[in-house]
Amino acid sequence: MEMTGTRDTGLDAELDWLAAAIAARLQAYLRNEAPTALPPPPAPDPAGSRYAALAQEAGLDPGDRLILALALAGHLVPQVLDPFLIRNSGIDRPFTEFGMIDRADTGVQPSVQTALFLLGGGTPDGTLAASVHLTPSAPLMRQHLLAPLAGETPQRQPLQAGAAALDRLGAAPHVFQGRIAGLAAQRFDTALDWDDLVLTPRSRAALDALFAWIDHGPALHRDPAFARLVPAGCRVLFHGPPGTGKSLTAALIGKRAGRPVFRVDLSMVISKYIGETEKNLATLFDAADAQGWILFFDEADALFGRRAQAVHANDRYANQxxxxxxxxxxxxxxLVILATNLGTTIDRAFRRRFQVSVPFELPGPDERAALWHRAFHDPALLHEDVDLALLARQYPVTGALIANVLRRCLLGRAQRGGTTIRRADIEAALADELQKDGVTAPESP
Structure with a gap:
């Protein structure tokens, strides 16, 4: 199966095994024969297959693997499921026990009932034995390899691959777009790493509390002795001036936690129509909780100002x-992260709603020196008149502004035919960037 340009032979073999298992199960069932053992699964090769590596790391047994393959087939090779569409000639309708779902908006897809039939062979005892693979504590559900099951009749719900499985297999870039249509959230990634992020010691110390929750919070919550003291979720506040690393930190936290980050567009969530905001939020948070996504509310300043006095009906509705x-x-x-450019003006009552508060401060001289050296890391780019340490002392700017200066200098260098970047080039770019914020650049010494 081709996921991101190369074939995953382990996934190909797993889907072929699924097809053989479906054929064997249906053949025995339609002949009124007792359920027989399904074909053995292919031997995994983690070294040569992302799918096999995922199955091994997640501790999946053959039953888990068959259910995951069934869920992935709906995304990747739906034709493998065609045998389930056979009609019952006695009543001229599909077999209810096969559990296939046929909807105009989503097409044909397997349900939880389909998985229970495939593993259990359509018998009550077999169905009960197969259901253990779909409990909340089972590997498939606990590790978000399947989308969650909710409601009183989970057997009727679609069987869908979860965020973690799609992400690990490289299907996220094109599959996620369809899965989150209308959710006012967009996948948020970065090619940078923690070494590229420069923070003050105070900011890094505050992040340690968040890392502690990521590493140990969920396990403590599942422990009956601590469940009441350690909540299931974690609310995090990022606050500080623009350009100090809030967005990059959110993306890097997703990398560290091994979960996708989705940036929320508040303008799409909040609706002027009564009831629509609640509906949009319910859809967004239900999907995030179910799939294990990290939600990042960027530029959420509107949530932290003091409430408007409810003089008009619009004021009351905005407050609601x-x-x-x-x-x-x-x-x-x-895990929910809210970022704001506000600082000490945030209402104290709102601050208390967050378990972790991370201040993002303007970089000091040491941090600015690190930012300048990491941006202009290739000495061959720079003329001998450039003193990065002096620039760090002279210009109290953020990492985002330094990145913009680098971009402008590189474009200017390319336009000049590859000459080195001089101090005058950097200072001209700095002056232009500072002017955007209404700041006059200091004169050169």
Missing amino acids: NVSYILQRVEQSSG
């Missing part, structure tokens, strides 16, 4: 929207 958003943030069982 803010209250409902914060309520859903508190109820989330996942």
Whole structure:
């Protein structure tokens, strides 16, 4: 199966095994024969297959693997499921026990019932034995390899691959777009790493509390002795001036936690129509909790200002929207990060809603020196008149602004035919960038 340009032979073999298992199960069932053992699974080769590596690391047994293959088939090779579409000639309708779902908006896809039939052979005892693979504590559900099951009749719900499985297999870039249509959230990644992020010691110390929750919080919550003290979710506040690393840190936290980060567009979540905001948020948070996503509310300043005095009906409704958003943030069982450019003006009552508060401060001279040296890391680019340490002392700027200066200098260098970057080039770019914020650059010494 081709996922991102190369074939995953382990996944190909698994889907071929699924096809053989479906054929064997249906043949025995339609002949009214007792369920027989399914064909053995292919031997995994983790070294040569992302799918096999995923199955091994997740500790999947053959039953788990067959269910995951069934869920992936709906995304990747739906034709493998065609044998389930046979009609019952006695009543001229599909076999209910096969559990296939046929909807105009999503097409044909397997359900939880399909998985129970495939593993259990359609017998009550077999169905009960197969259901253990789909309990909340089972590997498939606990590790978000399957989308969650909710409601009183989970057997009727679609069987879908979860965020973790799609992400590990490289299907996320094109599959996620369809899965989150209308959710006012966009996948947020970065090619950078923690070594590229420069923070003050105070910011890094505050992040340690978040790392502790990522590493140990979920396990402590599952422990009956600590469940009441350690909540299922974690609410995090990033606050500080623009350009100090809030967005990059959110993306890097997703890398560290091994979970996808989705940036939320508040303008799409909040609706002027009564009831629509609640509906949009319910859809967004339900999907995030179910799939194990990290939600990142960027530029959420509107949530942290003081409430408007409810003079008009619009004021009352705006206050209700803010209250409902914060309520859903508190109820989330996942990791939710809210970022604001506000600082000490944040209402104290709002601050108390967050378990972790991370201040993002303007970089000091040492941090600025590190930022300049990491941006202009190739000495061959720079003329001998450039003193990065002096620039760090002279210009109190952020990492984002330094990145913009680098971009402008590189473009200017390319336009000049590859000459070195001089101090005058950097200072001209600095002056232009500072002017955007209404700041006059200091004169050169």
